[in-house]
Amino acid sequence: MxxxxxxxxxxxxxxxxxxxxxxxxxxxxxxxxxxxxxxxxxxxxxxxxxxxxxxxxxxxxxxxxxxxxxxxxxxxxxxxxxxxxxxxxxxxxxxxxxxxxxxxxxxxxxxxxxxxxxxxxxxxxxILQLRLHPSIVALKKRIEEGSKDKIYDIDLAYITSRGHWYYASWKGDESKSGGIATNIGVHFFDMLTWVFGAVKKNVVHIHTHDRAAGYFELEQARVRWFLSINVDTLPESVKARGGRTYRSLTMEGTEIEFSDGFTELHTHSYQHILNGQGFGLDEAMPSIQIVNDIRHMKASGLVGDYHPMAAG
Ligand code: NAD
Ligand code: HP7
Missing domain, CATH: 3.40.50.720 (NAD(P)-binding Rossmann-like Domain)
Known part of the structure; x- marks a missing residue:
């Protein structure tokens, strides 16, 4: 104890x-x-x-x-x-x-x-809880067991609507939260580089107060990503049923289900740390480097290989 x-x-x-x-x-x-x-x-x-x-x-x-x-x-x-x-x-x-x-x-x-x-x-x-999510652990195993030469096409869309309060709080202040790509995106940038390897190319298409989109080339993946906290960016089908979140990760066009099981991951993270296996400073570095790079990059606008949802 x-x-x-x-x-x-x-x-x-x-x-x-x-x-x-x-x-x-x-x-x-x-x-x-x-x-x-x-x-x-x-x-x-x-x-x-x-x-x-x-x-x-x-x-x-x-x-x-x-x-x-x-x-x-x-x-x-x-x-x-x-x-x-x-x-x-x-x-x-x-x-x-x-x-x-x-x-x-x-x-x-x-x-x-x-x-x-x-x-x-x-x-x-x-706390890098997505590394402990069963679907993500299975995905990493699958990639490790596959050919090292294979480059996978990944699309990630993550919309988690936030009300006006968000912009008035420290979360809406880039100097305090790092902005949306840092505060929300860091989970996914960590998870993607953990599974598919280091960043070779990093392009930012959009980076505003309520959404961000970009493209990565990782050692084993090409990733188009879109993050948003604006309810208006949800797919019509989600809006129609009154939903406020949309999480989609596809690999080669096939959905990888990872929407459920988020809430227990803190307990799992504590177990992992207390068992002497926690993620330390070196493991945090790649995603912190990525979010810092994204924060200081000029958004290119919608050119090149962008996530379809980035076009609105
Ligand atoms: P929050 O604003 O709800 O809570 C932050 C708390 O810190 C507030 O109670 C505030 O009063 C307190 N605080 C502010 N300044 C302080 C200071 N100088 N000393 C002591 N306390 C102070 O934010 P939150 O959503 O709980 O986020 C807290 C942290 O957890 C952030 O780093 C956030 O990125 C992270 N977070 C992680 C996840 C996840 O999925 N892992 C989810 C939400 C938040
Ligand atoms: N919610 C609140 O009431 N207050 C908050 O401060 C945040 C949410 P989810 P989590 O917004 O800062 C995600 O989208 O997954 C409400 C990020 N984590 O499931 O818990 C919200 O309106 C996290 O890194 O939120 O947290 C919903 O009704 C980021 O710091 C409900 O809670 C946090 O948003 C659940 O909202 C944030 C992941 O994406 C894994």
Missing amino acids: KNFALIGAAGYIAPRHMKALKDTGNVLLAAYDKFDSVGVMDSYYPEADFFTEFERFDRHVEKLKRTDKTIDFVSICSPNYLHDSHIRFGLRVGADVICEKPLVLNPWNIEALKEVECEHGKKVFN
Whole structure:
């Protein structure tokens, strides 16, 4: 049984971490968030201490260090641009760290974190949950067992509608979330490069506040991708039944079903980390490099090989 502290306890994703902690038989001793709407803690860890000021949280965690309740892991569910700072806190107090995606916004932040990991002899793990999705694991196995010379044609469309709130929150601020390709796309860029190999060519067709589209050449795939958080971009059939999400991944024109089974992946991620197999700083690097490149690339507009849904 490991002792945990959690940063960002009042947010959307924090309950999934609390559930994962509970499911894996661990204990949450302390939590911190600037915002105090954390009643959800009662469903998981009513006994955990909670702080709305970083300094008091820090003091408490330091105090625990001198007892038999040392914090073994700090879990981080704060906004993306704060991750590296919160990771350093975790390492400094002598804990291993489990951090949400994207691990950081820029590749050089990872280099800096490697040094802090070494200084403290502790490890940083990133939630890269799609690598644990059964359909994606099966796909990777299939590609590994096939010919290394085969280049697959992949189309990925991922629409997950968000209301106006998104643009008013830190998620809509590129300096805080990295923008849609970073905040949402990072899952898919990680998953695609994990399965099909490193990026050889990266083209961005569209990159706006509510959608992004592009084309990759990977070692074993040509990928046309489209991401959107705008409800208007959903296929008519999805809109007609009142749906708000559309996830489609095709390989050589055949659908690979991966829409279900997302919600349990945090528990699975915790099991994986606690079994000593978690994804560390080096594993986060390829997708962080990609999202950083996309953020700094000029969108070409709809020229070349673009995803059909990008044309609207
Ligand atoms: P959110 O805005 O709902 O929650 C963030 C929380 O952090 C808020 O409660 C906020 O008050 C708190 N916070 C802000 N500044 C803070 C600070 N300085 N110190 C402590 N707390 C602070 O966002 P969310 O959707 O829960 O996202 C949190 C993280 O999880 C992000 O990195 C996001 O990218 C990631 N996420 C991952 C998934 C996934 O599928 N793996 C899903 C959603 C979010
Ligand atoms: N929802 C909220 O109420 N609040 C939120 O902050 C987010 C969603 P899904 P997830 O938007 O920041 C995805 O699309 O899969 C509502 C990304 N993860 O299933 O959980 C939403 O309106 C994640 O990396 O959301 O999260 C729906 O009603 C990204 O940070 C419902 O929750 C996050 O969006 C479910 O929404 C985000 C993946 O794509 C795997």
